Amino acid sequence: MDSSMPNLMNKAELSKAFFQAPQQWLAQHSLSALSVDVNPHLLAREQALQEKGSYKVKTGKLSREIGALKKAGQPAESLIAEMKGYKSSLKDVEATIAEAEAAITALLAPQLQPKPSNNTPKPEQQLAQRDIDYSALQVELLTAALKPACEQYLQQSPRATLYHQPGWCGLIEQSFSHKPHYYVAHMGGEVVGVLPLIHLKSRLFGAFAVSMPYFNYGGPIGETEQVCEALVAAASQQAANSKLSHIEYRCLQPLAKHPGHQDKISMWLGLPSASEQLWQALGAKVRAQVNKAKPHGFTVHIGGAELLDDFYQVFAINMRDLGTPVYAKSFFQNILASHIGKANIVLLKNSLGQPVSASFLLGHKQQLEVPWASTLKKENRTNANMLLYWSMLQFACEQGYKVFDFGRSSVDASTYKFKKQWGAKPVQLHWHYWLAEGGALPQLNPNNPKYKMVIWAWQRLPVWLTKILGPHIVKSLP
Structure with missing residues (x-):
């Protein structure tokens, strides 16, 4: 990150720089991968802003009606009670807006700090205040010993969907008899990424793999791009050994080094x-x-x-x-x-x-x-x-x-x-592929x-x- 980039964590500056065009802002600062984490909070904020506008109109109208009644010497208690209800709802909506903006700020803050000095670990090298030692990074299929750490990682990761749960692979195997392969990236048992994968085989369509079939999400998730690439490399090697035609990764974040499409x-x-x-x-x-x-x-x-x-x-x-x-x-x-x-x-x-x-x-x-x-x-x-x-x-x-x-x-x-x-x-949605040599997109x-x-x-x-x-x-x- 350029050290000359302004600190946009001031709320007023963030409103101008980010909320006017969030997706363009993320793309401009090479942070498009964060959109999946930011989007739910953006949607909550936008919904709350619409409600706030509606309540403002209603309270403004009531205020005028109450004023007219008081001026005419007529009772206005019922309208005053209604006004109090709207004002209470308005406070709730404003709290929702504040919560959403705070959550977005928390997500963006680590990415908007000045460039670290040579003796400071870069953000992409950090995991919960600890370095990722890529020389110690291992990728293997899920084992009973790794399962508790894997479940803890999935619980804490904002990018983990329902379909990243190991049990979902078992459910698909139970329902369709397809072979699951659940890859785990870890450093000495500390899980830093996962990739659920299902192998499909039929006379109609041949042999291939999908992460995850029948649903919209799956694909590798990891603390850094390098972790995701390590997971993909392991899956690709297995696919080549098994003579699969392709692997389809259904991702919410792009895998820049792999062919794909954004049709959906x-x-x-x-x-x-x-x-x-x-x-x-x-x-x-x-x-x-x-x-x-x-x-x-x-x-x-x-x-x-x-x-x-x-x-x-x-x-x-x-x-x-x-x-x-x-x-x-x-x-x-x-x-x-x-x-x-x-x-x-x-x-x-x-x-x-x-x-x-x-x-x-x-x-x-x-x-x-x-x-x-x-x-x-x-x-x-x-x-x-x-x-x-x-x-x-x-x-x-x-x-x-x-x-x-x-x-x-x-x-x-x-x-x-x-x-x-x-x-x-x-x-x-970003759907990316590993293709067997000479293969075309399915x-x-x-x-x-x-x-x-x-x-x-x-x-x-x-x-x-x-x-x-x-x-x-x-x-x-x-």
């Missing part, structure tokens, strides 16, 4: 502490769409395994309609039984008690994700899907989550626009033209048949 984004929404605040922050159009579902007599149910049959009924029909093979119900049973993440099912039933819309939620730390959500096509006219998503967001606020993850989209696709209307912001996705005929045919199969055939096919689709 995740959509994240910062959450307030109360769902009432979020409701007020939503646009009038979204609120109206949610309200249109209410006269149809839907009931909302939130739970676990007791709702799985109804969830799977809706999910299987929707996947068939999309032309996508469906997972086996046992996959979801295994997730619910594992307790690795906080899993919940949200279900809407119509007035006849029939399931019509459903989602499967996974919570980890301060973030709640919806990997799967489905609504029957015949219910599109009832806006059931809007009520489903509002029910999920309401539940997220009530459970104290700070970020809601709407899942993966392509920019400007219909799913992107749907998520954007709720206030969600894009978070760039195209295992529904947009590949050669799969269009298969999708067309699948959409015309009876649902009962897709439940039988789907699990055997989808296990090889990462």
Whole structure:
């Protein structure tokens, strides 16, 4: 870092230099890798700022109304009580803004110090005030002896997602019979990075590996770029020895030395502490769409395994309609039984008690994700899907989550626009590859033209048949 760079930790200066264009600022100072850590706090701050503006308008209006009543000699107690409520909420929102800005400042502060002298360790050489001795760095597969240190590292690392948990590799092996390889970088037992990897093999697509299949996140995480590269090197050597065609790393941070693409984004929404605040922050159009579902007599149910049959009924029909093979119900049973993440099912039933819309939620730390959500096509006219998503967001606020993850989209696709209307912001996904010599980037996705005929045919199969055939096919689709 250039020693001439100004110290931007003064709050006013940080507001000018950073909050006006956060992502551009991070890129300008070569700190784009920090965006994944900063984004949840940015989203929380932005949401709170919107609420603050709303409360300011309301208190201003009430203040004028109270003044008019007092001038006319009329009682204003009810409005004064309402004003006190808004002012209390305004204080909570301002506290949320202050907390978010403090968290962002804490993340940026170590990167904005003057360049250290030659006898001071550089930031990238430090780990919890200790040097990383790269000559002592080892990468090996997870052992029972390393597991406690690994779990401690994952608990403390802000970059560790649910899918970096060792148990998630075991869950995928249990559900799909794929071989997991969990790499750990450590110095004498002190874990400084991990890489979960799943080997897939099928007649359709050959042999390859993904970190992590079926989900949006995975890839190597480590205290420094060198640690991540050491993990990738170990995985690449194993892939070459096993004659794999490629490895796909699904990362929230770029791996600059490896080919890849940035075709996909995740959509994240910062959450307030109360769902009432979020409701007020939503646009009038979204609120109206949610309200249109209410006269149809839907009931909302939130739970676990007791709702799985109804969830799977809706999910299987929707996947068939999309032309996508469906997972086996046992996959979801295994997730619910594992307790690795906080899993919940949200279900809407119509007035006849029939399931019509459903989602499967996974919570980890301060973030709640919806990997799967489905609504029957015949219910599109009832806006059931809007009520489903509002029910999920309401539940997220009530459970104290700070970020809601709407899942993966392509920019400007219909799913992107749907998520954007709720206030969600894009978070760039970086998918990188190791390729066998002479290999090309894989195209295992529904947009590949050669799969269009298969999708067309699948959409015309009876649902009962897709439940039988789907699990055997989808296990090889990462």
